[in-house]
Amino acid sequence: MAPPRADYSVYLVTARSQVPAGVDYLDALRAALKGGVTLVQIREKDVETDEFLDIARKSLEVCDEFKVPMLINDNLSVALALAPHVGLHIGQSDLPVSQARALLGPDRLLGISVHSVEQARDARTSGADYAGVGPIYGTQSKAGIVDDDVLGARQAAQIIEALDGLPAVLIGGLNQQTAARALFGASSPTAAPAGIAVISAIMARKDTEVAASELAEQVAAFKASRAEQSAEQLRAAFGAGSSTDVKALVERSALLLSSLRNGSPPLIQTLTSHVSSTLSANVTLALGGSPIMSAQEAEADDLGKVTGAVVLNIGTIGAESRRGMKAVGSAANRGRKPVVLDPVGVGASAFRKAAVNEIMDHTQITLLKGNAAELSAIAGLSEVTSRGVDSGAGSLSDPIGLVSSLARRERCLVLLSGKTDYLSDGARTLACENGHALLGAITGSGCALGVAIATGLAAANSAGEAQKSTMVKAQPDDLIAGALMGLLCMTIASELAAARPEVRGPGTFIAALLDALAAMDAETLVQHAKVRLV
Numbered sequence: 001m002a003p004p005r006a007d008y009s010v011y012l013v014t015a016r017s018q019v020p021a022g023v024d025y026l027d028a029l030r031a032a033l034k035g036g037v038t039l040v041q042i043r044e045k046d047v048e049t050d051e052f053l054d055i056a057r058k059s060l061e062v063c064d065e066f067k068v069p070m071l072i073n074d075n076l077s078v079a080l081a082l083a084p085h086v087g088l089h090i091g092q093s094d095l096p097v098s099q100a101r102a103l104l105g106p107d108r109l110l111g112i113s114v115h116s117v118e119q120a121r122d123a124r125t126s127g128a129d130y131a132g133v134g135p136i137y138g139t140q141s142k143a144g145i146v147d148d149d150v151l152g153a154r155q156a157a158q159i160i161e162a163l164d165g166l167p168a169v170l171i172g173g174l175n176q177q178t179a180a181r182a183l184f185g186a187s188s189p190t191a192a193p194a195g196i197a198v199i200s201a202i203m204a205r206k207d208t209e210v211a212a213s214e215l216a217e218q219v220a221a222f223k224a225s226r227a228e229q230s231a232e233q234l235r236a237a238f239g240a241g242s243s244t245d246v247k248a249l250v251e252r253s254a255l256l257l258s259s260l261r262n263g264s265p266p267l268i269q270t271l272t273s274h275v276s277s278t279l280s281a282n283v284t285l286a287l288g289g290s291p292i293m294s295a296q297e298a299e300a301d302d303l304g305k306v307t308g309a310v311v312l313n314i315g316t317i318g319a320e321s322r323r324g325m326k327a328v329g330s331a332a333n334r335g336r337k338p339v340v341l342d343p344v345g346v347g348a349s350a351f352r353k354a355a356v357n358e359i360m361d362h363t364q365i366t367l368l369k370g371n372a373a374e375l376s377a378i379a380g381l382s383e384v385t386s387r388g389v390d391s392g393a394g395s396l397s398d399p400i401g402l403v404s405s406l407a408r409r410e411r412c413l414v415l416l417s418g419k420t421d422y423l424s425d426g427a428r429t430l431a432c433e434n435g436h437a438l439l440g441a442i443t444g445s446g447c448a449l450g451v452a453i454a455t456g457l458a459a460a461n462s463a464g465e466a467q468k469s470t471m472v473k474a475q476p477d478d479l480i481a482g483a484l485m486g487l488l489c490m491t492i493a494s495e496l497a498a499a500r501p502e503v504r505g506p507g508t509f510i511a512a513l514l515d516a517l518a519a520m521d522a523e524t525l526v527q528h529a530k531v532r533l534v
């Protein structure tokens, strides 16, 4: 394992073309270094060697003032022409790292771009000091389809593990909005990125120093939280709490219902299908939350400051709501608010699959909820296939294995809905037998369940202190109890509603369901809950 030879925290790649009009490039570089940039790479694509050398020399004077290492992109002769402490960064199609190392000697910093696990395995013994891993995120094309070569934070985690200790810098689409999720998502219990590389997030801003310091703060917070976690805690599945006392968890969920009813209603921001929007908003209200159904990217940051939890439901997702989901999810992560993902019909089309992948790469999900077909599709199983947005009678041979492995893989709670609902945090799995078949006879009951769960998670989160290892405030036992609260309210209310004499079918059932939800209290919840540890 190569020792780190530099501080890779905030790695600036320069681009003179991005500096705003009226701002001098060298002034911008100086401000960026003042703000906390720890490493600088000079990238000049379409210039003659003389000009490259000239700009590199001037940049080096500024970097030397701050004692921050500088590297040259791609051009060995420029690097060699400069002082012996100037390094080189090369891509996969440039000269081999071993040759570059031989020509540069042992002392100059040398980096390589890596885009796959295979390249990562080669890089670790190549003589490079670090690897640039990316592109983590890309730019969306007009059709709303993500670039094919974008890795995403979760795939980057596998590459970083394969680097086996060689420092990794994340690069591609990183900025003040995306950095926190990228760092967390690209980490695993045994490996984490050493920093982030940015271009426009610093170079294109007029307040260069502020831009750099915002990023430096985010990286420092990430590193501090990892340093504070014991190896044991990092190995433990996300959210793995201590309690396996089901009775206590159910009682905890009943308490959360009472606190929800007695406190000020949390704002539940739901991005959902036009099919289930009204039912979901009414379910939120009946439980004691305050619904807002907005998928607008433009108001994501403002709403993110006041929401209690968010729901990302892809039921009728389009280009606009897809952008909205990225922005809302990212704002929720930054504010440590719970995020429920409802990947409606994800197995039905490549478009839905890509949208879900994109959401999960941009947002750390708190709870992933789906029926058998949806969760099978996400897990990559072909056991239950999907022909639409409703589950039908999908049966899985190993539902417990599915939810617990998905929970560990995605570091979130997972709820598999159906006749029996399974809720897992990767370490514990609960089975819930409550619910009535009439729920399956109305459209959007699964969507409304997601919203009920988000309301429960909001109640749990408002009681919590910031957790270091995760992207919500609630403690693990509270989080699972919050999810259980939403699930039990919905399923028990469906039983009580179906038993009403006036209920004769799906239509009358919807009205009675809302009434039963509004009347639900802690005592009823505890009395009717049919939950066991499996």
Ligand SMILES: Nc1ncnc2c1ncn2[C@@H]1O[C@H](COP(=O)(O)OP(=O)(O)OP(=O)(O)O)[C@@H](O)[C@H]1O
Residues within 6 Å of the ligand: 370, 371, 372, 389, 390, 391, 392, 417, 418, 419, 420, 421, 434, 435, 436, 437, 438, 439, 440, 442, 443, 444, 445, 446, 447, 448, 449, 490, 491
């Ligand atoms: N046969 C059943 N018996 C009891 N409860 C059921 C039954 N079918 C569904 N449910 C309940 O209905 C709720 C929604 O789950 P379901 O799996 O039907 O969602 P879905 O397929 O995503 O629905 P939709 O697409 O209509 O929103 C769950 O809480 C589940 O417990």
Ligand SMILES: Cc1ncsc1CCO
Residues within 6 Å of the ligand: 273, 275, 276, 315, 316, 344, 389, 390, 443, 444, 446, 447
């Ligand atoms: C019917 C339907 N179509 C897209 S979303 C939805 C609601 C069930 O999820």
